[in-house]
Amino acid sequence: MMLKRFFRKTAPVYQIISPFQALVKKLATSGFILFYTTAAAMLWANFHHDSYQHLWHLPLAVSLGDVSFSKSILHWIDEALMTLFFFVVGLEIKREILIGELSSMRRALLPVAGAVGGMLAPALIYAIITYNTDAAHGWGIPMATDIAFALAVLSLLSKRIPYGLKIFLSALAIADDIGAVLVIALFYTATIHWAYLGFAALLLVCLFVANLLWIRHTLVYALLGLGIWWAFLGAGIHATAAGVLVALFIPARGKYDTNTFVNEVRSFLVRFDCRNGDCGHTILLNQNHLNAVQAIELACHQTETPLQRLEHGLGAWISYLVVPLFALANAGVAVRTEGLTDTIRHPATMGVILALVIGKPVGITLFSLLASKALKAPLSGGMNWLHVIGAGMLGGIGFTMSIFISGLSFQSTELIDMTKIGIIIGSLLSAALGVGVLLTADFLHLGQSKTGTDGKSDVSV
Structure with a gap:
């Protein structure tokens, strides 16, 4: 009896939160994990460089009969696990376009304009600094924003920032991801094998047909997606592009519409006929209750879209395992103190630092301002232009995607390491400056509140 009372009194109360709030919380937490794994990679690479390089370059083979794939652990992380990362990015992009911050032209204008400026200005600065050098091909490195790191920094400020700033920065980063994926697909692909590409196109048609036939089993899309990933590898296009393309074909509608779901659940809820207002401490005591709960669970499954199931199912694995593992395998750079000054002064390193620290905030702020004035796109959620400048500086945290593009840009490990040092220095400076602003x-x-002025008025730039 005492046990029954305990469980009644301590029954949890669950708070309903929006998908955006859940995304912000998850990404902010993963950002801190990313920071620690990056620090661990740097320490490991500098104190035991040989073991660090040896582990990630060990061969790992997957065989099925006479067919065998053998790549280093590093390549499996970059070309297989990161495809899942880009798949989840694609799901988030599709959700935001359908129902999120990018779903209406008016709401999307400011973050999209900021994202365009935040890609063009850093690329231009990097291109100018590295003009006519071996590092010139890395112009795409400073174009991307690491949303997890940026939101982790924002979470440190807690209630000191308006909620609209989180929405603006998240929407900007998602629009930024679209640009980064296009840059990878269009400019960082060497030779294309058209037979494999044709096979990938055929499988994409199959995905489209599966949507038309109202197929909602995620296994079908997983198998077709695996085939597209393999075809992209064979075509010479980086397989991560397959992740985004497959995500765009994942259905965003469930088998049940909302009205059908509500009617079914109501019909099952009437089975909970509890005497004296006491339904018991467990549904196992009443078979009718148990059957009703199972039927409601099935109705929820039929209503939930494949896009939701995959995003929720993979999101935590990507945020807490795949991205930190990518950082651990890629962020380790051996820094030699005797040549550090020359390394920082190198066009590749300096180009990345200046592009992130100066190019990002200038591009984001300038293009957002132009969109606001020319297209009458308003700031929302308590934001002012000083907040936009701060968001632009946090946009200079370009860690995950920037390191990924640096690996695609160069064959030289020396240039890759230099750009990684630039990414780390530029991201840290951007974070510090963004917090300060x-x-x-x-x-x-x-100060305005104490003097009785309107705290939401714009700060001139």
Whole structure:
């Protein structure tokens, strides 16, 4: 009896949160894990460089009969696990376009304009600094924003920032991801084997037909997606592009519409006929209750879309395992103190640092301002232009995608290591400057509140 009372009193109360709130919380947490794994990779590479290189370059083979794939652990992470990362990015892009911050032209104008400026300005600065050098091909490196790291930094400021800033930065980063994926597909693909590409196109048609036939089993899409990944590898196009393309074909509608779901659940809820207002401490005591709960669970499954199931099922694995593992395998750079000054002064390193620290905030702020003035796109959610400048600086945290593109840009390990050092330095400086600007915005807001002025008024730039 005491046990029954305990479980009644301690029954949890669950709070309903929006998909965006869940995404922000998950990404912010993964950002801290990413920071620690990056630090671990740097320490490992500098204190035991040989073991670090040896582990990630060990061959790992997958065989089925006479067919065998053998690649290094590093390649499996970059070409297989990161495909899952890009798949989840694609799911988030599709969700945002359908129902999120990119679903209407008016709401999307400012973050999309900021993303365009945040890609063009850094690429231009990098191209100017590395003009006519071996590092010139890496112009795509500083174009991307690491949303996990950026939101982790924002979470440190807690209630000092308006909620609209999180929405703006997240939408900007997602629009930024679209640009980064296009850059990888169009400019970082060497030779294309058209037979494999034709086979990939055929499988994409099969995905489209599966949508038309109202197929909602995720296994079908998983098998077709695996085939497309293999075809992209054979075609010479980086397989991560397959992840985004497959994600765009994942159905965003369930078998049941909302009205059908509500009617079914209501019909099952009437079976909970509890005497004296007490339904018991477990459904196992009443077979009718048990059957009703199972039927409601099935109705929920039929209503939930494949896009939701895959995003929820893979999201945690990507955020807490795949991306940190990518950082651990790729962020380790041996830094030699005697040549550090020359390394930083090298066009590849300096180009990345200046592109992230200067190009990102200038491009994001300038293009957002132009969109606001020319297209009448308003700032929302309590934001002012100082917040936009701070978001632009946080946009210079270009860790995961930037390191990924650096590996595609060069064959030389020396140039790859130099750009990685630039990415790490530029991202840390961007984070520090972004926090400083946002704290200043909060200080000015408090000052205006004390003097009786409107805290939501724009700060001139």
